[in-house]
Amino acid sequence: MAPIQKLSSPSIQPQxxxxxxxxxxxxxxPTSRAESRAGRPVDGFDAAPSNLVDRPxxxxxxxxxxxxxxxxPQLHTPEPSALRPLTTRQPLAASEPLSAQAAGKVGGVxxxxxxxxxxxxxVFDGGVDYTHSDLDDAMWTNPGEIxxxxxxxxxxxxxxxxxxxxxxxxxxxxxxxxxTDHGTHVAGIIASEDNGQGSTGVAAGKAKVLSxxxxxxxxxxxxxxxxxxxxxxxxxxxxxxxxxxxxxxxDEYRDAAxxxxxxxxxxxxxxxxxxxxxxxxxxxxxxxxxxQDFPANVNLPNVITVAAMDRNNDKLARFSSHGDxxxxxxxxxxxVLSTVPGGRWEEMSGTSMATPRVAATAALMFAxxxxxxxxxxxxxxxxxxxxxxxxxxxxxxGGKLDIAAAVAAAKASATxxxxxx
Numbered sequence: 239m240a241p242i243q244k245l246s247s248p249s250i251q252p253q254x255x256x257x258x259x260x261x262x263x264x265x266x267x268p269t270s271r272a273e274s275r276a277g278r279p280v281d282g283f284d285a286a287p288s289n290l291v292d293r294p295x296x297x298x299x300x301x302x303x304x305x306x307x308x309x310x311p312q313l314h315t316p317e318p319s320a321l322r323p324l325t326t327r328q329p330l331a332a333s334e335p336l337s338a339q340a341a342g343k344v345g346g347v348x349x350x351x352x353x354x355x356x357x358x359x360x361v362f363d364g365g366v367d368y369t370h371s372d373l374d375d376a377m378w379t380n381p382g383e384i385x386x387x388x389x390x391x392x393x394x395x396x397x398x399x400x401x402x403x404x405x406x407x408x409x410x411x412x413x414x415x416x417x418t419d420h421g422t423h424v425a426g427i428i429a430s431e432d433n434g435q436g437s438t439g440v441a442a443g444k445a446k447v448l449s450x451x452x453x454x455x456x457x458x459x460x461x462x463x464x465x466x467x468x469x470x471x472x473x474x475x476x477x478x479x480x481x482x483x484x485x486x487x488x489d490e491y492r493d494a495a496x497x498x499x500x501x502x503x504x505x506x507x508x509x510x511x512x513x514x515x516x517x518x519x520x521x522x523x524x525x526x527x528x529x530q531d532f533p534a535n536v537n538l539p540n541v542i543t544v545a546a547m548d549r550n551n552d553k554l555a556r557f558s559s560h561g562d563x564x565x566x567x568x569x570x571x572x573x574v575l576s577t578v579p580g581g582r583w584e585e586m587s588g589t590s591m592a593t594p595r596v597a598a599t600a601a602l603m604f605a606x607x608x609x610x611x612x613x614x615x616x617x618x619x620x621x622x623x624x625x626x627x628x629x630x631x632x633x634x635x636g637g638k639l640d641i642a643a644a645v646a647a648a649k650a651s652a653t654x655x656x657x658x659x
Contacts, residue, residue: 299557300588302517303363303417304489305459357481357604358446359428359597360402360470360512362463364417365451366425367579368401372436373422376429377401378446378478383410394472403469405462406452415455419578423586424486425449426577427594428601436583437575440598440641444605448473448480459489460496460503463533467503471510481604481612482513484597486590488534500532508540513612515597516543517589521559535564540612542600542619545629546571546592547638553628558589560632566616567623568632569595569639599641603648610648618647 358378368377382392383400390397399410407414412421425447430439450466453459467483474480491497507514516534518526526535534543543565546558549572554560558571571592578584600615610618622644623637630636 299520300420300423300586300590301520302588302590303420303454303487305454305462305487306457354477355479356444356446357441357601357608358448358479359441359594359601360448360450360466360480360483361421361425361428361594362450362453362466362483362485363421363424363487364415364419364454365404365412365421366402366447366449367413367418367422367577368449369581370422370426370577370579371581372430372433372577372583373425373447376425376431376439376442376445376447378448380473380478382476392476394469394476396469402449402451404452405450405466405469406455406457408456409452412449412451413579415452417454418451419584420486420590421449421451421453422579423574423576423584424484424590424594426583427574427591428484428598430577436577439576440595441601441605445598445601448478453487459487460491460499460532464499464503467506470512471506474510474512479608480510480512481615482515482597482600483507484594485514485516485533486588486593488517488519488531491530491532497530497532501536501538504533504536504538504541508538508612511612512540513597513600513615514538514541515593515600516541517593518543518545518561518565519559520546520557520588520590522557523554524559526559526561526565527563529561531564535561539616542566542596542616544569544589544593544596544639545633546587546589549573549587551638552626554632555587557587558592560629562631562634565633566620567596567635567637567639568592568626568629571595595641596639599639599644602641602645606645606648607652610651614651615648618651619644622647 366373368374378401380400383398384391385398385400388397396403396410402412403410404412404414426437426439428439429441429445429447430437432438432442450469453462456462470480504514514533518534519531545560545565545568546555547568547570548555551570554568555572569592571589572587573585574591575583575585603615604610620635622640623635624640625637629638
């Protein structure tokens with residue numbers, strides 16, 4: 239099968255027309271969402287002057303980034319092999335309520351003690367602007383590092399990795415390199431603060447964001463992903479309460495060697511009980527069932543893959559791909575207002591914007607019941623979807639994210655486990 243045609247991504251391209259980051263205040267918001275739609279075409283991809291950010295391209299579709307391709311000068315490209323058919327994603331467990339014995343166990347084995355503190359979502363992407371007024375208090379802070387002293391205080395190999403690290407530049411500063419607009423926007427959807435400015439994240443005040451920046455720089459995407467996984471698994475072993483990874487990126491990998499590496503890296507997340515929330519492609523209605531799309535189509539029970547709904551949450555967005563064997567559910571991904579670098583906000587559209595809505599919901603669920611495993615949260619997210627006729631045959635559940643129902647199910651599972659003790 240020919241690879242899906244990718245749209246160029248404004249989020250990871252140089253933007254010389256961008257205003258200086260030192261602009262003191264964003265433009266005033268419209269008085270109502272209705273006014274903000276005035277003059278906009280029905281597809282929503284060309285923004286009207288009502289957007290909070292005065293830069294070209296606002297409201298445009300953001301193609302899911304694919305990073306550097308294998309065969310970049312830094313790496314030897316594995317020998318290609320024939321395309322292998324994908325297997326159907328592993329089925330859900332039986333639908334009976336979680337017991338006290340089942341809650342908090344993986345495969346019947348007691349896990350390590352649950353890390354304390356707010357759930358952390360690791361954003362693998364371009365770097366997150368941790369100085370943004372809507373994100374500065376939403377960022378994970380490494381307790382083992384002293385900011386700005388130039389010393390690797392915790393001995394993990396990275397200097398001053400206070401809010402994460404930069405996999406492309408081997409640095410403690412996640413904000414170097416491409417895709418910072420994209421990464422900051424994703425982070426805001428998850429956890430931007432409820433402070434009366436700009437946007438409010440789904441898990442505002444309930445979760446923290448760890449930024450793994452530089453994903454589209456340095457080595458190719460797969461190598462960077464492997465190193466990013468090693469970083470978060472190590473941080474979780476050191477006590478960070480990392481419960482999910484947001485992966486609003488991906489690409490097609492036809493060679494068996496790369497496929498094996500993708501699955502091994504995601505298996506490391508599974509072994510650390512970390513949920514991977516992945517975006518399917520922006521393929522304008524393409525079916526991904528028989529596409530070797532990674533990491534979204536990795537067949538492991540800690541992976542949940544997301545398509546995008548339109549801004550009204552009543553139809554699959556016209557830009558979104560789908561696949562009832564490899565995509566579990568959909569969430570709103572059109573015209574999503576969120577943070578961008580320089581203390582500003584912008585609307586973007588794409589499966590990249592739908593995915594963090596699911597990751598943030600997972601964080602809320604872990605906050606309600608810290609003993610839930612990644613596989614159990616995936617299970618509950620799927621069982622609590624709102625069925626939508628437009629999604630029949632397009633996603634495995636036939637439904638879209640229901641945040642309230644998912645969080646209520648997590649809370650109920652905690653109550654049931656407590657009552658059965």
